[in-house]
Amino acid sequence: LDTPAKVDGSAQFGIDVKVPNMLIATIKQSPVFGGKVKHYNEAAAKTIKGVKAVVEIPNGVAVVAENYWQAKKGLDALNVRFAETEYDNIDTASITKVLQQGLTEKGAVAHSSGDVQAALKAAKTTLEAEYSVPFLAHATMEPMNCTADVRKDSCEVWVGTQIQDGAQQLAAKVTGLPKEKITVHTTYLGGGFGRRFELDFVAQAVLLSKAVGQPIKLVWSREEDTQHDFYRPAMITKFTAGLDNNGMPTAFKARIVGQSVFQRVFPGMVKNGLDPAAVEGIAELGYDIPNQYTDYVMKKTHVPVGFWRSVGHSHNAFFVESFIDEMAHSSGKNPYQLRRALLSKKPRFIKVLETLADKSAWEKPAAKGRYRGMAIHNSFGSIVGEVAEISVNDRGDVTVHRVVCVVDCGIAVNPSTIKAQMESAIVFGLSALKEAITLKNGRVEQSNFHDFPVLPMAEMPQVDVHIIPSEDKPGGVGEPGTPPIVPAVTNAIFAATGKRIRSLPLI
Numbered sequence: 001l002d003t004p005a006k007v008d009g010s011a012q013f014g015i016d017v018k019v020p021n022m023l024i025a026t027i028k029q030s031p032v033f034g035g036k037v038k039h040y041n042e043a044a045a046k047t048i049k050g051v052k053a054v055v056e057i058p059n060g061v062a063v064v065a066e067n068y069w070q071a072k073k074g075l076d077a078l079n080v081r082f083a084e085t086e087y088d089n090i091d092t093a094s095i096t097k098v099l100q101q102g103l104t105e106k107g108a109v110a111h112s113s114g115d116v117q118a119a120l121k122a123a124k125t126t127l128e129a130e131y132s133v134p135f136l137a138h139a140t141m142e143p144m145n146c147t148a149d150v151r152k153d154s155c156e157v158w159v160g161t162q163i164q165d166g167a168q169q170l171a172a173k174v175t176g177l178p179k180e181k182i183t184v185h186t187t188y189l190g191g192g193f194g195r196r197f198e199l200d201f202v203a204q205a206v207l208l209s210k211a212v213g214q215p216i217k218l219v220w221s222r223e224e225d226t227q228h229d230f231y232r233p234a235m236i237t238k239f240t241a242g243l244d245n246n247g248m249p250t251a252f253k254a255r256i257v258g259q260s261v262f263q264r265v266f267p268g269m270v271k272n273g274l275d276p277a278a279v280e281g282i283a284e285l286g287y288d289i290p291n292q293y294t295d296y297v298m299k300k301t302h303v304p305v306g307f308w309r310s311v312g313h314s315h316n317a318f319f320v321e322s323f324i325d326e327m328a329h330s331s332g333k334n335p336y337q338l339r340r341a342l343l344s345k346k347p348r349f350i351k352v353l354e355t356l357a358d359k360s361a362w363e364k365p366a367a368k369g370r371y372r373g374m375a376i377h378n379s380f381g382s383i384v385g386e387v388a389e390i391s392v393n394d395r396g397d398v399t400v401h402r403v404v405c406v407v408d409c410g411i412a413v414n415p416s417t418i419k420a421q422m423e424s425a426i427v428f429g430l431s432a433l434k435e436a437i438t439l440k441n442g443r444v445e446q447s448n449f450h451d452f453p454v455l456p457m458a459e460m461p462q463v464d465v466h467i468i469p470s471e472d473k474p475g476g477v478g479e480p481g482t483p484p485i486v487p488a489v490t491n492a493i494f495a496a497t498g499k500r501i502r503s504l505p506l507i
Contacts, residue, residue, distance in 0.1 A: 002188070014160040014187045015219060017147045022215040023052055025208050026071045029060035029228050030082045031443035033302050037061055038083040045074040054078065055211045057204055064212055068219055087302040087442040092134075095301050095439065099236045102257030103130075107295030108274035110256075110283035114291030119251035123242025129326055131239070131319040132503045135437035136232040136308060137446070139454050142190020143225040146205035149215035154181045157206065160189035162197040170199050174206045193428070194307030197265075198230050226452055227444040230306025231437055233259040237282070237319045242291075247331025248341065254282050254294040256316075259305045263298065273298055277307075281316035281483065286349060286378050287324070287342040303439070309428050310479040313379040317483030318490070318504070321375035325491045326500065335374055335491065336362050343376075351468055352376060352385045352406050359466050360387035360404040370401065373492030375484035381475025382409040386426070388461075388488040392496045398506065400430060400461040400489060408468035409475040418477045419465045425481025426463055431455040432486060436505045 005011035030036065040061055042054045050070030055062045063074035120126060147158040148171070155175050161167050164184050172179045189196055205218040220228075235258035242251035260275035269276065274296055276283075283294045308314060328338040336357050343349040353376060357363060366372055369391050376385035389402040405422045412418055431454045438445045446452040490501035 011188050013142055013190050014145045014147070014158065015142055015190065017158040017187060017217060019147065019149060019158070019215045022147065022217055023064050023066065023212065024068045024071050025062045025064045025205075025216050025218045026068060026075055026221060027057065027060050027062040027204060027218065027224060028075055028078070028080050029224060030085075031227065032082070032085045032087050033304060034087070035059060035082045035085045038081045040078040040080040042078070044077040044079065048074040048077055053212050055208055057207055062204070062208055062218070064208060064216060072221070085442060090302060090442045091440050092438040095234060095303070098299050098301065099234060099257050102297035102299050103236065103238050103255055105297050107255060107297040108272050110274055110279040110294040110296055111285075112293050116251050116253050116291045116293040119291035120240060120242040120253070123250060124245050125243040125247075125330060127239075127241045127243065127326060127330055129239050129323055129502060130236065131322060132236045133234065133315045133318065134504060135234045135303060136432060136435055137226055137229040137437055137452055138191070138193045138195035138308060139226070139431075139449070139452060140191030140193065140195055143222055144195070144201040144220040145218060146202045147215065147217040148205040148209040150175055150206060150209040153177070154183070155206065156183045156185065157202065158185045158187060159202055160187045160192070160196055161199070161202065162189070162192050162194070163199065166199055167202050170203050171206045174203055175210060193309040194311070195229060197307050222449070223447045226447050229437075230304045232308035232314065233261065233278075233305040235278070235315050237316070239319070239323045241323070241327055243327065243331055247333055249287075249289045249327055251291040252285065252287075252289045253292075255297065256282060256294065257297045257299060259301060259303070260298050261305050261307060261311070264305065265307070277312040279316070280312040281377065281379060282320055285320065286346065288345055289342065302442070309425065310379060310482040313377065313479070313483040314429075314432070317375065317377040317379075318486045321377065321484065321487035322490060322500070322502065325373075325487075325494065329494075339374070339376060348383055348408050348472070349376065349378070352383050352408050355466055355468060356385040356387055356404060356406040359406065359464065360389070362387060371492050371496035373488045373490065373495060375487040375491065377480070377483040379476070379480045379483055381473070382407060382477060382480040384422070384480045384484050386484040386488045388485065388492045390489060390492040390496060392493065398489070398493060400459070402462045402464070403485065403488070404464050404466070405481060406466045406468065407477070407480065408470055409477050409480070410470050410472040411474050412467050412470070413474060415467055418467055421477040422465045422481040423463050425479065426485045427455050427460065429482045429485035430459075430489070432504065433489060434505050
């Protein structure tokens, strides 16, 4: 497999590519999405040693030089100014207001079974809760980059991409060459998570090589990478549940509001205003509740959104699994036992839950000062349950000490890979607890890891992964470990503090 090459350093990532006669480029794009360049000082940039060219591109400008540092210094010297846009007054508060308005509007029906309104009217107890999550960047360790060599009758592209055929088609469009004259060399990805499903940086590299007449390696700065992502959408969801005399849910109603990824990427898959990615994990709720209704209100902003590790499941698991815990607390039930009762007709879920409870010692008291939270979620053909064990200090700082993960992904083809992917997915989800992309004056406020942090090694908890033996068809393992970890932690925070976390990031 790929382990030896990654250990000895011979693995080639996109940023490692070198071809003869290659120049390096970096870019500055409009800080407001969709903005245009108004002015720049090309002469000043060309006084920087090694700078070879300045090329205006859609929404920005690039500097081409002999090495990256020269290109960066040339870019700094440009003193680029951008034109005003219609979005200059947009901020996080105004976007949140748009989303909040959606809670009162009629949505596209994603699921309807039984009679929710009648069940809510007949319920002994009614619960309501509203949850929200912010925009999130991907923050891949390797920033966006691509190398392109456009010649008169052919084009070669070297790129870490999740969509090779799309890269080929786009290069053909930019160069005007037939598709069969485009060769795409796929390198290793220094993190993808959906960001490298996009092709903006590929188009830029091809355009620059065509303009300059030499091979160009385009490398984005971390600042460009953070401020020009295709973000996970900001979402708001409102739940209403009805509980019977025994504290068991008889009705479940969900209103989901947010931007649509599919409307931009796969518009043909959006039917009657319903984005399947926005409602996944709620519309096909795994819990046996007789009366269910879920709808979706699509809202638009100027912020580009895209696929993010586990897509809609990433936020919907947080919403649902938190609300299930709210139901348990309201009726005085053990969160594990309530889940077990609601999943009693699904043996694969029960096996995961029972194993999770056993391996985490759920039914035994945690050590002094430690608290546990649980979540389980089905995505991409795999069921993953996770328990987070945490502590909270006097300042309210949360430390995650241990995560127990149980996965049923069908036939386990490579257990070591499954374990590694679960650990990786948990890291990704733990990072999201502290992350948010916010906007002011139409532009992203965050710029690097100091204000959009990823989980540092010092905060990495012990992770114990247990794989359920199975002969069922294989499910995914790259994404299903992410959705349960956030609600597992926030449910543990409630156990520790009595404070219910309904919005992220943790403050």
